[in-house]
Amino acid sequence: MLSLSSLLTFTDQHWNIFLLAVDARKKQETQAAVDLQTAAQNVRLAWNDAIGQAIAAAIERRAQQHLEFVPILDDVKQIIGDATKQIVTCKDKMVMLIASAVQDGITIDNSGYAHMPANWWQNTIPRMWELYNRTLQVNAESRTLLVQATGYDNMAAAAIYRLMDRELPYVDDGPLDLTDAGISMAVELNSQGGYGDCAVLSMLLSIARDNPDFVREHMKWDPATGTYQVTLYDPNTGQPIVVSVDPNKLQGGARSAGTGDPTWLSIYEQALRQQFGDPAVGGQTLTNPAMALTGKNADYTSNPDFQDMRDTLNQRPPGAVTAGVYADQGPGVDPSKRLVSGHAYSVAGFDANGNIILRNPWGPGGGYIDGTYYPGEVHLTPAEYQRWVGGTSTVRQPF
Amino acid sequence: MMVSQHRIDDLDAEYAPLLSDLQAALESEIGPLRWADVPAPRQLTLIEGEDVVRVGPISGFGVPLPVLDLQRLTEVVNDVLVKHEFEPGDPLTGSRTGHLIMMTKDAGGRRFTFMAKVSAEAWVDIAADGSRLQISAD
Numbered sequence: 001m002l003s004l005s006s007l008l009t010f011t012d013q014h015w016n017i018f019l020l021a022v023d024a025r026k027k028q029e030t031q032a033a034v035d036l037q038t039a040a041q042n043v044r045l046a047w048n049d050a051i052g053q054a055i056a057a058a059i060e061r062r063a064q065q066h067l068e069f070v071p072i073l074d075d076v077k078q079i080i081g082d083a084t085k086q087i088v089t090c091k092d093k094m095v096m097l098i099a100s101a102v103q104d105g106i107t108i109d110n111s112g113y114a115h116m117p118a119n120w121w122q123n124t125i126p127r128m129w130e131l132y133n134r135t136l137q138v139n140a141e142s143r144t145l146l147v148q149a150t151g152y153d154n155m156a157a158a159a160i161y162r163l164m165d166r167e168l169p170y171v172d173d174g175p176l177d178l179t180d181a182g183i184s185m186a187v188e189l190n191s192q193g194g195y196g197d198c199a200v201l202s203m204l205l206s207i208a209r210d211n212p213d214f215v216r217e218h219m220k221w222d223p224a225t226g227t228y229q230v231t232l233y234d235p236n237t238g239q240p241i242v243v244s245v246d247p248n249k250l251q252g253g254a255r256s257a258g259t260g261d262p263t264w265l266s267i268y269e270q271a272l273r274q275q276f277g278d279p280a281v282g283g284q285t286l287t288n289p290a291m292a293l294t295g296k297n298a299d300y301t302s303n304p305d306f307q308d309m310r311d312t313l314n315q316r317p318p319g320a321v322t323a324g325v326y327a328d329q330g331p332g333v334d335p336s337k338r339l340v341s342g343h344a345y346s347v348a349g350f351d352a353n354g355n356i357i358l359r360n361p362w363g364p365g366g367g368y369i370d371g372t373y374y375p376g377e378v379h380l381t382p383a384e385y386q387r388w389v390g391g392t393s394t395v396r397q398p399f
Numbered sequence: 400m401m402v403s404q405h406r407i408d409d410l411d412a413e414y415a416p417l418l419s420d421l422q423a424a425l426e427s428e429i430g431p432l433r434w435a436d437v438p439a440p441r442q443l444t445l446i447e448g449e450d451v452v453r454v455g456p457i458s459g460f461g462v463p464l465p466v467l468d469l470q471r472l473t474e475v476v477n478d479v480l481v482k483h484e485f486e487p488g489d490p491l492t493g494s495r496t497g498h499l500i501m502m503t504k505d506a507g508g509r510r511f512t513f514m515a516k517v518s519a520e521a522w523v524d525i526a527a528d529g530s531r532l533q534i535s536a537d
Contacts, residue, residue: 126466133461136517137433140460191517192496251446257517260435260458278446340497360497365464365517367497371490373465374497 001179002150003110004142007091010149015080018160022080025163026073029066036063076159083156090149094142101138104131111181112146114139132365136189136258143185143259147177174221174228175247176264183212186256186263191363193253193269198344199322200272200289201254201361203393204265205346206320207293213317215264230271233295235288240295243271257363290320294399298322304392306356306382312396313349319396321347323358326390338374339388345378347392355379358389400450402442402527407452411440414454414509414523417483421476421513421521422457428475429467432459432519442527449532455522462519469499476501476513485511502534510534 040059105117290298312319477487488501508531
């Protein structure tokens with residue numbers, strides 16, 4: 001994927017050297033054809049028998065082959081020219097997007113992901129929400145521009161490789177963004193769909209949060225079948241199971257809250273449903289999601305050791321922790337600390353005040369149940385965590 | 400059974416105005432929203448096995464979830480539904496996945512679904528064989 005800095009420094013001069021090479025090659029091919037046609041004509045005149053005519057015809061065929069290459073070169077030139085124009089257009093749009101985002105204090109990182117202003121929480125709730133949505137919008141637009149520019153860049157590169165009679169190196173992650181930044185952003189913006197699989201989704205979010213290699217190692221694109229091959233594990237034996245998922249047949253599952261598009265989480269969720277049943281109809285009875293996802297049992301406790309939790313999350317690659325909320329918190333709870341009962345949360349880490357950060361798999365915007373709003377992220381003191389969280393599942397590396 | 404493109408186009412002409420009106424109402428009530436392109440009407444088989452023609456969804460991103468007035472939002476959606484001869488839906492209160500969900504139907508058993516979380520989405524499903532579709536309250 002093109003980075004933001006490489007897009008912003010792109011100019012229409014970038015491909016000029018190749019356009020000049022294409023022009024030179026075109027002249028060579030045309031000249032070779034002319035030379036061969038002249039030679040064929042000379043042979044035909046000088047060697048006027050069946051053998052001479054056959055040789056002349058063979059030389060003319062070679063001349064024709066050179067001529068047939070000329071329109072291919074014209075195509076390559078056209079492709080590079082068009083790609084250049086389109087990349088410059090993407091760059092111009094990106095410059096405008098950045099200028100507009102800056103007015104709201106929103107920044108865009110080198111992977112094209114947008115970030116809220118540093119002081120966003122100091123605003124009123126409506127303004128915070130406006131900034132949140134504006135950030136999602138900038139995020140979607142900037143990533144789309146980078147994806148588009150990368151597509152044009154690949155198109156030009158493929159044309160140049162064709163000119164050099166070389167095959168493109170094999171790089172194919174399929175239709176989803178499986179770069180580090182893409183995997184990470186899918187975690188941050190995941191929005192649970194219509195399936196009641198919060199326990200497994202939370203564990204998956206926890207596993208992948210700072211470990212994109214886990215996702216790439218367990219989810220491979222097969223271009224021959226147009227499917228992702230997802231490696232799960234037998235919940236009883238821990239033996240690997242490979243499940244094929246067709247990305248065109250996803251319905252109603254997890255999505256990106258920013259764009260509504262499927263992400264790697266949607267594929268993983270579909271693999272789990274295919275293998276273990278549909279949680280929406282009570283079929284998915286995974287009592288230990290960590291085993292199905294990693295082949296390793298999670299430790300479960302109702303009395304967590306917070307230093308152990310920190311150590312697990314600080315492992316490199318990190319371990320994973322999820323929190324199960326079983327009972328209602330009771331009346332009078334601060335709305336920013338509301339937890340859904342009968343629901344699982346991903347433990348994302350600790351904030352600067354030592355509070356435990358819980359992420360709701362519903363998504364960053366939270367959601368409603370029984371007319372009450374529950375936030376997408378909750379920060380709990382250790383005492384609050386022990387009071388309200390009924391069970392903690394921990395899976396440590398290596399897995 | 401395969402539904403002809405002509406029939407799919409007729410169903411689109413019949414139900415797309417409902418979705419357009421709803422889009423305008425939502426934009427006015429809880430906007431500004433960022434609307435995705437509406438996919439072409441199409442026949443599909445749902446996970447539950449139902450064979451339907453789907454018109455929509457409309458998808459608007461940026462729903463101001465924490466500050467919604469659920470009663471007012473329910474009224475807004477129902478006003479549009481009644482105008483297009485659908486039964487009004489139950490109050491929006493939420494669900495186990497955090498979505499605000501409303502499902503209802505018209506006299507012909509065509510099913511309208513509204514879902515909202517970070518995005519607000521709505522669509523109409525029509526049974527491919529012309530039968531009446533069920534909703535969970537049926």
